[in-house]
Amino acid sequence: MRIAIAEDSAILRDGLTALLHRRGHEVVVAVDNGTELLAAVEEQVAAGTPCDVAVLDVRMPPTFTDEGLRAALELRARHPEHGVLLFSQYVETRFATELLRGDARAIGYLLKDRVADVADFTDALERIAAGQTVLDPEVLSQLLRSSPERAALERLTSREQEVLELMALGRTNFAIAKALYLSAGAVEKNISSIFAKLDLPTDDAAHRRVLAVVRYLQR
Known part of the structure; x- marks a missing residue:
């Protein structure tokens, strides 16, 4: 060979x-x-x-x-x-x-x-x-x-995991931006990426936020 x-x-x-x-x-x-x-x-x-x-x-x-x-x-x-x-x-x-x-x-x-x-x-x-x-x-x-849900979480980047962890703590986008020294736009971009990687429905942003946190807590 x-x-x-x-x-x-x-x-x-x-x-x-x-x-x-x-x-x-x-x-x-x-x-x-x-x-x-x-x-x-x-x-x-x-x-x-x-x-x-x-x-x-x-x-x-x-x-x-x-x-x-x-x-x-x-x-x-x-x-x-x-x-x-x-x-x-x-x-x-x-x-x-x-x-x-x-x-x-x-x-x-x-x-x-x-x-x-x-x-x-x-x-x-x-x-x-x-x-x-x-x-x-x-x-x-x-x-x-390895469940599909866990595999989806493992696809998140380290930054996206940090954002999701703060979401699970109930932080707003503004608070997340302040904690991670990010712009508001960067936080929104990370959250959109989290929703996409977790294959969450696209109809309700608030609902997707809850579902993302539930996935995180069930990991």
Whole structure:
């Protein structure tokens, strides 16, 4: 296989590269961020030698939040057939849900601490390259336990979550703006985004505000 790796831990990145090389696979690029991985994949595609699978950590520079997921989603948007494996230390159900929301073929999500055998890891890569979906059992279990309502809340940005928390405390838009040092327009924009992400009805703003708070309290 031809493999691209994006992993900010130099030790793990170099270790994966060496292990895959020893098993006859070619690591065409090994970088520490999603931006460079995307650029390298595009170069390979342009040269007519596309990679089979891209392995990405979820949290990478510069913010260490969801860079790997964003790169994976962008990669799949550009090349829907390209294999993608999220290789993370944690179960991130929101990330898994976003990645699997479209075509789930050639997609995998494995937990670093649960891969005990290198052969299992390479087998997973080969299955993804062949178009299969590979999920760690723990990832699958948590996805099944994650309700649609909770998944919707997890789609909110950190700022939107702050706004919703203050809404749940009964704060007005003016009070929210003052507490978070935002303009009135910014607060309204965040609230509109919250309503949209929670799929709330559009007919009554006051009613939607109550429903949003109820969703928050039931999380």
